[in-house]
Amino acid sequence: MSACETPTRAEIEDFLFGEAELLDAWDLTEWRALFTDDCRYLVPTPNADPYASPDSTLHIIADDAFLLTERVKRLSKRTAHAEFPHSKTQRLVSNVRIVANSSDEIHVRSVFATFRSRHGRVDTYYGRHEHILVVEAGALKIKQKRSILGMEALRPQGSLSIIV
Amino acid sequence: MDISEIISIDTDRSQFKVHRSGYVNQELFAAERDAIFNKSWLYVGHESEISSPGDFVTRRVAGRDLVLARDSQGDVRCFHNVCPHRGAKIVREKSGNARSFTCIYHAWKFNNAGKLIGLNGPETYPPGFRQDPEHQLQPVPLLDAYRGLIFVNYDSGAISLTEYLAGATEYLDLIMDQAQERMVLIGGVQEYAMRANWKLLAENAVDVFHLQPLHPTYFDMIGALSGSQPSFRGLTGEAHYLGNGHTVVEMDTPAGRPIAKWMPGWGEESKASIERVYADLVRRFGEERAFRIANRNRNLVLFPNLVINDHISLTIRCTEPVAPDAMDVTVWGLAPEEEAGNDVAVKRRLTSFIEFLGPGGFATPDDIEALELCQKGFASRDGAPWNDFSKGMGLSTSSWMDEGQMRYFWVEWRDRLLRNYEAAA
Numbered sequence: 001m002s003a004c005e006t007p008t009r010a011e012i013e014d015f016l017f018g019e020a021e022l023l024d025a026w027d028l029t030e031w032r033a034l035f036t037d038d039c040r041y042l043v044p045t046p047n048a049d050p051y052a053s054p055d056s057t058l059h060i061i062a063d064d065a066f067l068l069t070e071r072v073k074r075l076s077k078r079t080a081h082a083e084f085p086h087s088k089t090q091r092l093v094s095n096v097r098i099v100a101n102s103s104d105e106i107h108v109r110s111v112f113a114t115f116r117s118r119h120g121r122v123d124t125y126y127g128r129h130e131h132i133l134v135v136e137a138g139a140l141k142i143k144q145k146r147s148i149l150g151m152e153a154l155r156p157q158g159s160l161s162i163i164v
Numbered sequence: 165m166d167i168s169e170i171i172s173i174d175t176d177r178s179q180f181k182v183h184r185s186g187y188v189n190q191e192l193f194a195a196e197r198d199a200i201f202n203k204s205w206l207y208v209g210h211e212s213e214i215s216s217p218g219d220f221v222t223r224r225v226a227g228r229d230l231v232l233a234r235d236s237q238g239d240v241r242c243f244h245n246v247c248p249h250r251g252a253k254i255v256r257e258k259s260g261n262a263r264s265f266t267c268i269y270h271a272w273k274f275n276n277a278g279k280l281i282g283l284n285g286p287e288t289y290p291p292g293f294r295q296d297p298e299h300q301l302q303p304v305p306l307l308d309a310y311r312g313l314i315f316v317n318y319d320s321g322a323i324s325l326t327e328y329l330a331g332a333t334e335y336l337d338l339i340m341d342q343a344q345e346r347m348v349l350i351g352g353v354q355e356y357a358m359r360a361n362w363k364l365l366a367e368n369a370v371d372v373f374h375l376q377p378l379h380p381t382y383f384d385m386i387g388a389l390s391g392s393q394p395s396f397r398g399l400t401g402e403a404h405y406l407g408n409g410h411t412v413v414e415m416d417t418p419a420g421r422p423i424a425k426w427m428p429g430w431g432e433e434s435k436a437s438i439e440r441v442y443a444d445l446v447r448r449f450g451e452e453r454a455f456r457i458a459n460r461n462r463n464l465v466l467f468p469n470l471v472i473n474d475h476i477s478l479t480i481r482c483t484e485p486v487a488p489d490a491m492d493v494t495v496w497g498l499a500p501e502e503e504a505g506n507d508v509a510v511k512r513r514l515t516s517f518i519e520f521l522g523p524g525g526f527a528t529p530d531d532i533e534a535l536e537l538c539q540k541g542f543a544s545r546d547g548a549p550w551n552d553f554s555k556g557m558g559l560s561t562s563s564w565m566d567e568g569q570m571r572y573f574w575v576e577w578r579d580r581l582l583r584n585y586e587a588a589a
Contacts, residue, residue: 043524047258048352055511058352058497061524062515070388074381074526081378082529119540121359153355155492158536159529 013096015140020091028072035142041068042146050148082161087118106133114164123157125164126150167581178558180571184545187361193488199584200468201226205315205328207470207482212348218261231255235277243278243301274301311340330407335464339474342423343500350497356523360535362485369471370413370463370569382526389429394418401564409467409576411569417461422513424458477517489539
């Protein structure tokens, strides 16, 4: 893919499915490398405006590049107790659409269902992802990933120790 | 189940144990609803959530659905969210502004002061029916507020809120005095659950001793942010027993405090504004109290189920027991009203909050894991029956790193259940 070509939806879908596969495989270092240097990873609270700024409205997760790196480092340690041993997860990504496409950013919307099995329980997280993608050196990169939970609350799921 | 045997205290050997059935037993769960939740002052909301006439929020408090509203006259009201007609829950929204509430079932209509103002087919009812107190939205027996925190009590004969809060008012003042005028809730609320008994979170909230073993990944992150791992060496802290089961741990901080204690990870640009807030605290309260307000962390548990954390951020955390092995948790962030519009200050407060706390934080998920592991372990209580809270018991001091806070909580819990049984007998 060259910088001036617009990726097709099939290429975008492959990218999102690949991202999900890395997360299912707990290959978080590889997953982290999908992001740009100025990236954000956001999970708003389910009952707030999902587009409110994380600088003024409480979120569940509002990582910048530093915190995202630290999150990945944390999840690779045995002392990230909530995820040691790692949960088993399976992510479904569907309904992928390119909702806006400018010369430098591609806004992509998709829906997700993430199944997480741990300690004999299965929790389901669902909602929509809104990715802002850019093309860097011929490859798609994530400038921002906002995961908007579709549940009313994290009940009974509790923690969001995985990346949805 | 004999309540008096739930706790085993051996003063000679300085040992304090709690039987694990105290976290599991269904009869005890019903008994504590009756003896504790139906007789204590329980947090329902913050005044800033209902600042204008007509504002309302809906809440679940000790199993009851409530509406907390500011009526058109400006008075704070709290009703059972139940139609007096056939018992349907009336208000379904989480919050809003309304002059009246109408039941969907038969359209009985109430104003925001709870008064029945509309009946379907009024001519078919006897005279005076609409004015009968039983046909109004039923107010909770007692409603009062302390420094912006609104509480209800389901026992009309209960002691006053300030009497109930007892020594906790000193610490609530240290927290609320951080604002020039008043504290307000920050937008957004974290609503999650733990598959664990609610008392485990009350213990955890004043358990400083678990921070280093359970949360090294949080301190690793703070170390990376600040350039060096925060150290607990040389820090001091004390536990205080505040009356009526309330406890606090007040301690030096190994990191920063958004109100007025700068830490390197927040960058030089934060330093000047934090110094200005500190100078203002000194002007308002003098050097000694300003230092205490700005520099010391406070973890406060208001018996039974409210946790106020005044450390890396200022948070209100309320638990709702759902079953012996399940609780809902709701967390709000508080900030001085004057920070509104100060993006740097609010951002610092929120970032600091969610780096540690909440379902996606670097620490809370591990607390949830630990508490749920405890609950799992309690299933083996016939073979492994006791939780131990002996740390520091034989010592003359009440250190922040000991377990006196939990012992105090549990004695209060037991005594209330015993008193309730005696009253019923």
